[in-house]
Amino acid sequence: MKSEVLRPGKKKDDEKLLELAWAHHQLGEYDESIVLMVALSRRYSPKEKIGEEAFRGYAHGILQRDGDIKMADRVMRFIPKSLGRDNVRMNMMIMAARKGIKIPAAEVITAIANALSVIPYATVNGHVINNGALALHEARQQEDAKSYLPILPALMSSAIGIYRATNAAKNHLASATFRNSQICEAAGWNKIAIIEAETSVALWRELVSSQGGARYQQYLEGALAQLKKLTQ
Numbered sequence: 001m002k003s004e005v006l007r008p009g010k011k012k013d014d015e016k017l018l019e020l021a022w023a024h025h026q027l028g029e030y031d032e033s034i035v036l037m038v039a040l041s042r043r044y045s046p047k048e049k050i051g052e053e054a055f056r057g058y059a060h061g062i063l064q065r066d067g068d069i070k071m072a073d074r075v076m077r078f079i080p081k082s083l084g085r086d087n088v089r090m091n092m093m094i095m096a097a098r099k100g101i102k103i104p105a106a107e108v109i110t111a112i113a114n115a116l117s118v119i120p121y122a123t124v125n126g127h128v129i130n131n132g133a134l135a136l137h138e139a140r141q142q143e144d145a146k147s148y149l150p151i152l153p154a155l156m157s158s159a160i161g162i163y164r165a166t167n168a169a170k171n172h173l174a175s176a177t178f179r180n181s182q183i184c185e186a187a188g189w190n191k192i193a194i195i196e197a198e199t200s201v202a203l204w205r206e207l208v209s210s211q212g213g214a215r216y217q218q219y220l221e222g223a224l225a226q227l228k229k230l231t232q
Contacts (some may be wrong), residue, residue: 012121014040014050021057027215030065034058039119055079060088069096076155086111090131093214097138112155123172126162129155130176137183153187156180171216174203178223181230190230197227 021036040174044051059075062068069092076092079085090111093103115128133155139145160176162168181196204220 011171013180014043018053018057021054025057025064028064030061034061034065036163047080052079053084054081056084056088060091063091063095067099068133069099069101083115083118083122085116087124087127087131089157090128093135094131095136097142097220102142103135103139103145105136105139105148108135109148116158119163121165121166121173123163123168126159126166126168126172126176126194129162130159130172130179133159133183136180137179137186142184149187152179152183153192156183156196170203171219172184173208174200174207174219174223177203178219178226181223181226185226185230194227194230197223197230201227216226 006070017036018040021033021040024030024036037054040050041058042053044054046052046055046176055075055078056116062075063072070089072092076085076088091106093108097103109132112129112132115125115132118125128145133152136145136148137152140149156176156179160173160180163173163176177196178200181193182188184196200223201220204216204223207216208220229232
């Protein structure tokens with residue numbers, strides 16, 4: 001069977017190139033995804049669907065590959081406001097908090113509130129809530145974030161509920177339950193933390209057995225370590 005030949009510059013083919021770019025991104029192949037996202041961003045305005053996704057994918061890719069918050073922020077300024085844009089910003093907040101940079105907790109909560117209110121729900125709503133809650137958890141030593149810590153388990157439960165309702169990919173559920181286990185542990189809710197860790201382990205095990213261990217094994221090991229810590 002001959003492989004399909006795509007002609008860059010033709011919209012239908014560029015749509016397929018965008019799908020290929022996102023596929024690379026989901027596999028963590030950021031070098032490949034960024035090359036395609038940049039090429040598409042040069043052909044389309046960020047006000048067009050292909051252009052908006054290409055700019056967003058480029059920003060997300062350099063954030064994941066390089067941890068370059070400033071560059072990602074510069075790219076994001078071209079993109080119209082949307083839940084997808086908010087999701088990338090929440091990832092930026094996670095990375096900033098992990099680096100000890102003060103994050104605007106009020107902006108995070110505003111994005112989460114918007115994701116809870118925009119219906120009908122889609123998987124991206126869950127992403128914004130999930131990543132926003134994790135950003136606040138990572139910033140839990142920052143004064144502006146402390147007021148929101150008691151509601152983080154509920155926010156994560158909302159994100160998980162949206163993932164289930166929208167039939168999101170199992171890796172999203174596995175990751176969210178793992179994060180909620182950590183958040184519940186920090187809140188002192190150990191019984192729920194154990195349940196969430198057990199759920200995460202079961203989901204990662206299913207993914208490892210059904211789709212091969214190379215991609216998901218490290219996440220399974222992380223969930224197992226979390227469960228062992230909680231049950232020792």
